[in-house]
Amino acid sequence: MLQVEAVHKSFGDFTAVYGANLTVGKGDLVAVIGPNGAGKTTLFNLITGQLKPDKGRIVFKGEEINGLPPYEICRRGIGRSFQIVNIFPRLTVFENVQVAVLSQQRQSSNIFSPARNLAVAETNDILESVGLLDKAGNIAGSLSHGDQKILEIAIALGNKPELLILDEPTAGMSPEETAATMRLIKQLASTQGLTILFCEHDMDVVFDIAQSIMVMHHGQTLIQGKPEEVRRNKEVQEAYLGGEVDA
Amino acid sequence: MELGQSLSLAALGSQLLVGLSRAMILFIVCAGLSFVLGVLRVPNIAHGALYMIGAFSAYSISTLCGDSPAGFWLALLLAPLVVALVSFIAERALFCHLYQREHLMLLLFTFALSLILGDLVKIVWGAEYRSVLAPPILRGSVPIFGSAFPRYSLFLLLIGPVVAVGLWLFVNKTRMGKISRAAAVDREMVGALGINVSWVFAAAFVIGCYLAGLGGALVAPTISITLGMDHHIIIEAFLIVTIGGLGNIWGALVGSILFGVTHSLGVLFWPQFAIVFPYATVVIVLLLRPTGLLKSVW
Amino acid sequence: MLKKFVGSLLATRYSLPTLGIIIVLLIWPLLVPRFYIYILSLIFVTALLAMSLNLTVGYGGLFQFHHGAFYGVGAYAAALVLTRTSLPVWVGYIAGPIAAAVAGLLIGWFCVRLSQLYFAMLQISLGSLIWAIVFRWYDFTGGDDGLYGIPRPSILSSTNNTYYFILLVLVACLVALYIIVKSPFGATLQAIRDNPQRCEAIGVNVRRHQLMAIVIATFFAGIAGVLFVILERSVFPDLLFWTLSLEIFIMCLLGGWFTFAGPMLGAAIIVTLRTFVGRHTEYWTLILGVILILLIFFLPEGVMGYLLRIGESANQRIGEAANQRIGESANRRISGRS
Numbered sequence: 084m085l086q087v088e089a090v091h092k093s094f095g096d097f098t099a100v101y102g103a104n105l106t107v108g109k110g111d112l113v114a115v116i117g118p119n120g121a122g123k124t125t126l127f128n129l130i131t132g133q134l135k136p137d138k139g140r141i142v143f144k145g146e147e148i149n150g151l152p153p154y155e156i157c158r159r160g161i162g163r164s165f166q167i168v169n170i171f172p173r174l175t176v177f178e179n180v181q182v183a184v185l186s187q188q189r190q191s192s193n194i195f196s197p198a199r200n201l202a203v204a205e206t207n208d209i210l211e212s213v214g215l216l217d218k219a220g221n222i223a224g225s226l227s228h229g230d231q232k233i234l235e236i237a238i239a240l241g242n243k244p245e246l247l248i249l250d251e252p253t254a255g256m257s258p259e260e261t262a263a264t265m266r267l268i269k270q271l272a273s274t275q276g277l278t279i280l281f282c283e284h285d286m287d288v289v290f291d292i293a294q295s296i297m298v299m300h301h302g303q304t305l306i307q308g309k310p311e312e313v314r315r316n317k318e319v320q321e322a323y324l325g326g327e328v329d330a
Numbered sequence: 331m332e333l334g335q336s337l338s339l340a341a342l343g344s345q346l347l348v349g350l351s352r353a354m355i356l357f358i359v360c361a362g363l364s365f366v367l368g369v370l371r372v373p374n375i376a377h378g379a380l381y382m383i384g385a386f387s388a389y390s391i392s393t394l395c396g397d398s399p400a401g402f403w404l405a406l407l408l409a410p411l412v413v414a415l416v417s418f419i420a421e422r423a424l425f426c427h428l429y430q431r432e433h434l435m436l437l438l439f440t441f442a443l444s445l446i447l448g449d450l451v452k453i454v455w456g457a458e459y460r461s462v463l464a465p466p467i468l469r470g471s472v473p474i475f476g477s478a479f480p481r482y483s484l485f486l487l488l489i490g491p492v493v494a495v496g497l498w499l500f501v502n503k504t505r506m507g508k509i510s511r512a513a514a515v516d517r518e519m520v521g522a523l524g525i526n527v528s529w530v531f532a533a534a535f536v537i538g539c540y541l542a543g544l545g546g547a548l549v550a551p552t553i554s555i556t557l558g559m560d561h562h563i564i565i566e567a568f569l570i571v572t573i574g575g576l577g578n579i580w581g582a583l584v585g586s587i588l589f590g591v592t593h594s595l596g597v598l599f600w601p602q603f604a605i606v607f608p609y610a611t612v613v614i615v616l617l618l619r620p621t622g623l624l625k626s627v628w
Numbered sequence: 629m630l631k632k633f634v635g636s637l638l639a640t641r642y643s644l645p646t647l648g649i650i651i652v653l654l655i656w657p658l659l660v661p662r663f664y665i666y667i668l669s670l671i672f673v674t675a676l677l678a679m680s681l682n683l684t685v686g687y688g689g690l691f692q693f694h695h696g697a698f699y700g701v702g703a704y705a706a707a708l709v710l711t712r713t714s715l716p717v718w719v720g721y722i723a724g725p726i727a728a729a730v731a732g733l734l735i736g737w738f739c740v741r742l743s744q745l746y747f748a749m750l751q752i753s754l755g756s757l758i759w760a761i762v763f764r765w766y767d768f769t770g771g772d773d774g775l776y777g778i779p780r781p782s783i784l785s786s787t788n789n790t791y792y793f794i795l796l797v798l799v800a801c802l803v804a805l806y807i808i809v810k811s812p813f814g815a816t817l818q819a820i821r822d823n824p825q826r827c828e829a830i831g832v833n834v835r836r837h838q839l840m841a842i843v844i845a846t847f848f849a850g851i852a853g854v855l856f857v858i859l860e861r862s863v864f865p866d867l868l869f870w871t872l873s874l875e876i877f878i879m880c881l882l883g884g885w886f887t888f889a890g891p892m893l894g895a896a897i898i899v900t901l902r903t904f905v906g907r908h909t910e911y912w913t914l915i916l917g918v919i920l921i922l923l924i925f926f927l928p929e930g931v932m933g934y935l936l937r938i939g940e941s942a943n944q945r946i947g948e949a950a951n952q953r954i955g956e957s958a959n960r961r962i963s964g965r966s
Contacts, residue, residue: 131829157831165829171822173886174815182819183830190812191832192840197807198815242830373749424921435924437691437748438881441874442920449914561870565756568749572742602764609757613738616750620741 084109084278085130085161085246090139090149092122092129099125101302103139107246107280107295112272114289115282117299118322123282124166126299127250131163132156143246157186162244164235166251172224176215179223179234181206183241206241212275213237213267229260233267240271247271249281253288261285265292290314298322340477345594347474351483353590354490355549359563360570360582361497362541367571369514369534371433375440376420378564379447380413380539384546385555386451387412389460392550399465406547413543414536416447421535426528448560457557462550482551489548490583493541497579510534569608573615575622584623588615653795657788666859669791671899672798673855678879678891679805680848685877686885687809688841689821691748694755695876697735698846700868702728702853704762707775707863712768717781721854728850729843731758736842740835752870759868774864778857794855801848808844809888817841871913875902878920884930893932 087105091098100122107113115123128134130141132153141149148156171179184202185191210216213233218226223234232252239247252268253261265288272279283289289296290310297307300322306313313319359381366374387409388402395401420443428436463469464482471478501507513520513530521527545563553559570589574581589608596607615623657665677699684692705727709720735754739747762769769775784790808814816837820827824834857863866872875898883894901919906912927934 133825133829152833153828154831154833157829163829165826169823169826169829171819171826173822174818178815178819182815182827182832185812185816186831191816191837192813194808194811194813194844196812197810198812199810201812238826238830367745371745373745375752424925428924431924431928433744434691435928437693437745438877438920439924441693441877442917442924445871445874445913445917445920449911449917453911453914561756565753569753572746572750572753603761605757605760605764609754612753616738616741 084111084144085280086140086142087126087130088140088142090126090129090136090141092125092134092136099302100129100136102304103299103302104304105280105297105307107278109245110272110276110278111294112269112278112292113280113295113297114293115280115297115299116286116289117282121299122302123299124250125302127163127248127280127282130156131161131248157242157244160243160245161248162239162242162246163248164232164239164250164252166254168228168231168235170223170231170234170238172222174223175219176221176223176226176234177206177210177219180209180237180241183238184209187242209237209240212271213240229256229264232256233264236264236267236271244277246278246280249279251282251284253283253285261288268292341598344474344477344479345598346591347479347487348483349591349594350587351480351486351590352552352594353586354486355545355552356563356566356570356590357490357583357586358493358541358548359545360567360574360586361493361579362538362545363567364571364574364579364582365497365501365541366535366538369510370436370531371514372436372440373568373571374535374538375437375564376443376447377440377539377542377567378560378562379444379451380417380542381546381549381563382451382555382557382560383416383447384409384413384543385462385550385553385559386455386460386546387543388547388550389462389555390455392462397463399467402462402465402468402551405462405550406544409547409550410540410543413546414540417539418532418536421532425535426532429528429531444560444564448557451560452557460555462555464551468551486548493544494579494583497541501579506533566608569612573612573619573622575624578622578624581622581624650799657791662787665787665791667899667903669787669794669859670903671896672794673852673859674876674879674899675892675895676798676801676855677849677852678876678883678895679802680845680852681876682880682885682891683805683808683817683845683848684841685880686887686891687814687821688817688838688845689824690838690841691744692751692842692845693748693877694751694870694873695845695849696870696873697755697758697868698728698732698849699853699856699872699876700762700863700865701731701758701846702850703856703863703867704769704775704853705850706854706857707778708769710778710857711775717779721858724854724857725847725850728853729847732842732846732849733839736839736846740838740842752873755868755873756870759865759870762868763865769865772865774862776862778861778863780858780861784858790859794859797851797855801851805848806888813837813840871916874920875916878916878923880930881920881923881928882930884933884936886929887932887936890930890932894930897931 085105085107087103090100090103092100103122103126105115115126117123125134129136132151132155136149139149140147143159143161146159148159171182174182181198181202184205185198188202190201207216210219213236215230215233215237218230223231226234232254236249236252249268253264256264268279268281269292271277293310295307296310296313298305298313298319305318305322306316359377363374363377366372388405391405391408392401395404425439428439468482468485471480472484473479501511509520509525510530510533513527517527520530566589570582570585573588574585588611592608592611593604596604656668681692681695684690702724706720706724709715709723710717735751738754739751742750763772765771784793816827816832820832820834820837827834853867856867879894879898880891881894882897883892884890902912905915909915929937
């Protein structure tokens with residue numbers, strides 16, 4: 084479904100991504116791991132168009148998408164959440180998700196019909212599936228950090244993505260919240276048939292739920308494979324054990 | 331002015347030089363604006379009012395000296411300092427309390443400041459036209475391209491590059507300049523190094539405003555000083571900074587020259603709407619390069 | 629749709645005050661001397677202008693710093709058609725908003741390509757260019773004298789009739805603005821205000837929406853300009869000067885720009901102040917500047933926002949923490965590094 088081929092990106096003298104490769108098949112649950120500064124977020128930003136790659140190809144459903152603006156990429160079926168909470172703080176929880184649903188229904192430019200009658204059922208379904216329905220009327224900026232991270236995912240679901248990219252969905256969460264969020268992600272993947280690409284620090288979580296793992300180090304792809312393969316890989320062990328020392 | 335008469339090569343040449351010398355004043359003002367914009371991320375709308383205060387202060391100082399030659403030089407020295415003092419007071423008393431607030435509030439504050447300063451000038455100096463005499467050594471003109479070229483314009487052509495190089499050295503070679511650049515990129519980091527960010531901002535603001543005052547003092551002998559000159563300079567300065575590139579001193583210089591020269595050519599060809607020419611230039615530049623001519627250096 | 633709207637209006641808790649205000653406004657001309665009828669008409673015109681600005685500033689989060697220019701363009705377009713051509717009156721009245729919207733489209737097209745700060749700077753500059761042209765083009769625009777004695781249809785010749793006409797247009801425009809604000813477009817616009825980067829990521833073409841908001845706002849500013857021509861029968865370059873733009877900005881801030889009706893309240897306060905205080909002083913801009921600074925420091929959510937905040941129950945309030953996060957999210961950029 085998604086192929087990333089030899090993608091490069093540098094900021095001035097600093098090369099953030101140097102030859103990243105990634106394959107995500109339909110229905111997969113794929114994790115990207117790597118030490119801090121390995122280029123994971125940059126890679127995600129390249130896929131969803133926040134950044135433009137210097138070199139390389141990104142192909143989604145057989146179409147090259149590198150260099151397209153983010154909204155075009157979203158409309159082709161890639162939704163995402165962000166590492167740092169990235170919601171609409173002054174809108175209610177309901178409105179946060181509704182805006183995404185309206186965009187998905189191509190209603191964003193409609194200036195005539197009242198928004199409160201539109202996309203209500205869809206929005207409520209999504210809020211229910213992530214467990215935020217009881218907080219639908221709250222101002223998003225006043226939610227707890229954990230709820231805001233869940234809202235992140237709910238907004239991304241509003242676009243009915245075929246591929247959902249989650250950038251550290253559990254960053255800053257307590258262990259209990261992390262576990263609950265991971266259950267939620269797994270459940271979304273199975274019940275809605277979503278393809279999910281995510282990155283995550285907690286290795287136990289990753290090896291527990293991911294079907295395929297891609298390891299990044301210094302902006303490069305070391306390996307992509309099944310959890311067991313990755314666990315046995317020498318380079319990966321070096322990157323995580325030896326690499327940390329000199330980094 | 332008839333078109334036929336004015337199109338002689340000499341007129342064109344001297345008009346170009348006049349445009350260039352005016353560009354130097356624009357550059358000094360814009361360099362200050364660009365510097366503040368770079369460090370504080372706020373386009374200081376009061377910059378024009380401060381420039382006007384610089385010009386009026388220069389008038390007062392040189393009048394106090396009885397229009398003696400020393401008066402001008404003293405004004406050139408002191409008027410920018412007066413402006414720096416005004417900006418320092420405004421910054422420490424009010425502006426510095428807003429750094430944690432939304433960006434729009436900072437912008438609105440400078441807008442409010444421009445209105446208050448504009449009316450204060452009216453209260454202090456009144457609405458009459460004022461003028462400052464250049465010292466004898468800079469009066470009169472020298473023949474260039476077969477036409478008379480004002481000495482004062484030549485003086486400006488010398489001052490501009492001096493300021494440019496001085497500012498460049500300051501930003502790139504001094505500790506203070508490096509700190510302000512770092513503060514622009516990452517406030518928290520500079521704060522973590524034990525540097526008082528608020529004072530860095532204060533210093534940057536005052537230095538930028540000093541340049542506005544310097545521009546005002548320098549322009550004083552070439553125009554009649556009056557209310558409303560703040561408005562003219564600020565819209566020009568905004569355009570120049572927009573096409574120059576954020577915080578880029580050389581961008582401000584290129585933008586100023588482009589603006590000054592096209593304006594003076596406009597005066598030659600279509601005096602009533604000379605102002606349209608530099609604007610058209612800006613629009614063309616923005617169409618071709620929406621982020622400005624030169625790269626932002628911050 | 630209108631019926632539904634009125635129904636929904638009646639259903640809210642604002643219905644009683646709104647109804648009361650409408651009744652007072654309807655009988656106002658019967659109660660007071662002509663001067664006060666004129667003042668209220670002027671407040672209506674200015675209120676519409678402030679409301680149109682708030683669509684971009686309050687709802688769109690755009691630094692629309694020279695909105696007055698579009699008001700002026702609307703007024704001048706109507707005035708020029710009415711004085712320089714023999715076209716029917718209604719053509720002039722329609723020309724105003726259309727000319728303003730076209731100017732908004734042209735200037736906005738450049739502005740939305742830039743980041744917010746550059747947006748503000750470029751708009752001040754381009755708006756000032758329009759002012760400069762109007763100011764200097766004596767043969768066509770009357771230069772700094774402006775244009776006087778602009779004809780108006782006989783039905784609008786009495787003060788009362790003008791008053792009711794302006795009130796009618798204002799109410800119609802408010803209904804339209806209300807519908808727009810509550811539409812999916814309005815919701816998306818507010819989402820863009822809160823977080824443009826996230827909006828791009830959910831498939832919204834942010835620039836196009838912002839440009840659309842500018843065009844709509846300038847269209848209504850143009851209507852306000854036409855109403856000004858009907859009321860004053862004259863136009864002058866000050867209509868496009870940046871001090872006026874700031875004044876309407878202050879109205880939005882003063883009234884409260886996260887509320888729908890706030891800017892109208894702000895307009896009423898400022899116009900009243902200008903009429904009764906500004907008349908006795910040369911230093912009106914000084915007063916404006918001081919008002920603005922006081923607002924920035926003490927009442928950033930405006931009078932209406934403040935009233936609503938005390939009125940609203942605690943769980944509806946956007947707490948300090950939320951504001952903090954808003955500030956943070958506004959400052960955030962994609963760092964590009966994981």
